[in-house]
Amino acid sequence: MRLDRRSFLKSSLAAGAATALPALAGGSAQAQQTVRLRATWWGSQDRAQRTLAVAELFSKTHPGISVIGEPVGGDAYWPKLATQMAGRNIPDVFQLEPNTLPDYSGRGACLDLTKFLPKPLDIEGFGQRMVDLGRVYDNLYGVALGLNSxxxxxxxxxxxxxxxxxxxxxxxxxxxxxxxxxxxxxxxxxxxxxxxxxxxxxxxxxxxxxxxxxxxxxxxxxxxxxxxxxxxxxxxxxxxxxxxxxxxxxxxxxxxxxxxxxxxxxxxxxxxxxxxxxxxxxxxxxxxxxxxxxxxxxxxxxxxxxxFYRPALIWSIGASCKHPEAAAEFISFFVNDIEAGKILGVERGVPMSPKVREAILPNLNPTEQATVAYVNMLEDRVMDYPPPAPIxxxxxxxxxxxxxxxxxxxxxxxxxxxxxxxxxxxxxxxxxx
The missing domain is CATH 3.40.190.10 (Periplasmic binding protein-like II)
Structure with missing residues (x-):
């Protein structure tokens, strides 16, 4: 299957248990100190390997932050996250999806990311419609990691x-x-x-x-x-x-x-x-x-x-995170760095960043190309995004x-x-x- 750049994703979208990860860095004011962050997600072993590889890539240019990965499988993720939230021990960076973002933000687990825009959290290039996929009413509680349906x-x-x-x-x-x-x-x-x-x-x-x-x-x-x-x-x-x-x-x-x-x-x-x-x-x-x-x-x-188009997965920052700027910088790298995008492919959805989508196109294997072709095909068929899921x-x-x-x-x-x-x-x- 051959996909040209124009069909990769239409311009309307562009506009509109624990594993230790490598040492990562926050940059800016925190570059000179050691910062320890915890990150958790659910998913396959393939997802874990891709995430670890991006973390290693990040560490090469951002020394100074230690990120501890806590991948969890299946339904065990949600009871564990709820327990951590109740104990005020929720990870600094954690994975959510559309049905759980309103729930966890409504319970006070997620930090409002608005104050980190546009730096260190650089997501303006997504287009406002795509940024808003991580918003619950007036507050930005998450960053969409990819688009799917x-x-x-x-x-x-x-x-x-x-x-x-x-x-x-x-x-x-x-x-x-x-x-x-x-x-x-x-x-x-x-x-x-x-x-x-x-x-x-x-x-x-x-x-x-x-x-x-x-x-x-x-x-x-x-x-x-x-x-x-x-x-x-x-x-x-x-x-x-x-x-x-x-x-x-x-x-x-x-x-x-x-x-x-x-x-x-x-x-x-x-x-x-x-x-x-x-x-x-x-x-x-x-x-x-x-x-x-x-x-x-x-x-x-x-x-x-x-x-309808939906954010495949979402990164959020825990409300109790002691180093939120470092966490925001890691998320920004995760969604914007081209080499990181090549590692992640479309396993977490078609990348939200237009420049990353453009860059990874030549490297996609047939399975990944089929995923992108499917998202493209839906453009004239999708409905409006539904009302936010409640607590x-x-x-x-x-x-x-x-x-x-x-x-x-x-x-x-x-x-x-x-x-x-x-x-x-x-x-x-x-x-x-």
């Missing part, structure tokens, strides 16, 4: 083996049901391998579903933006596929803790997986067959796509959305009971503004 990955070899066409941007939910039914007949192995994941477990799949119907997961005031009937319709769709035995069963689906390695696609249990576009790099490292990337199925008949949104996913879907899959709840329970439990954990 929701997506569907699929094992191209399985579709070829079945003699079936791969999903396209026009594949509808009805098309998907027929496609995975045929795919399962051709490549499914009872008790071992299925065509599709159980999409009812993924709040972001439901988010797309809602967007196609003119609704959002969260309302402007921080409550839920959907009704019992909305989630009932969603559950009914997936229950129909469950009854046909073309999606992974409950005992396989429930293993997924939001880590790449435990997704049923990466585990070799399904031919398809729902996730975020930047994760194509991490998935491909674990899967022998070539992966394709497509949009989440569409509603058809001219309905909105349900997709409790992370708990909504981890302790409400997935558990209720699992109870439905195990047969402990009917579709109607699960829909009622989801709405009731969601209202209980979300704190309205």
């Amino acid at each position: 929701l997506s569907m990955f699929y094992d191209t070899a399985m579709f070829e083996k079945a003699g079936l066409p791969a999903p396209t941007p026009d594949t509808t939910w009805d098309d998907y049901a027929r496609l995975v039914t045929e795919l399962n007949k051709a490549v499914g192995r009872p008790g071992e391998y299925w065509a599709s994941p159980d999409g009812s477990r993924y709040h972001y799949v439901f988010q797309v579903w809602l967007g196609q119907r003119g609704k959002t997961t969260f309302s402007e005031d921080g409550g839920i933006g959907f009704t019992v009937d909305d989630i009932k319709e969603f559950y009914t769709y997936w229950q129909g596929l469950r009854d046909k035995k073309v999606i992974v069963p409950a005992d396989v689906a429930s293993i997924d803790d939001n880590s790449i390695q435990n997704n049923c696609l990466a585990l070799g249990k399904s031919a398809i997986g729902f996730t975020y576009s930047n994760q194509l790099v991490g998935y491909q490292l674990l899967i022998k067959n070539k992966l394709g990337i497509a949009m989440v199925p569409q509603a058809g008949n001219g309905a909105p796509s349900g997709h 409790g949104a992370n708990e909504y996913d981890r302790n409400v959305f997935r558990p209720v879907a699992d109870q439905l899959a195990y047969g402990k709840l009917t579709v109607a009971e699960a829909a009622e329970k989801l709405v009731e439990d969601a209202k209980a954990v979300l704190r309205k503004r």
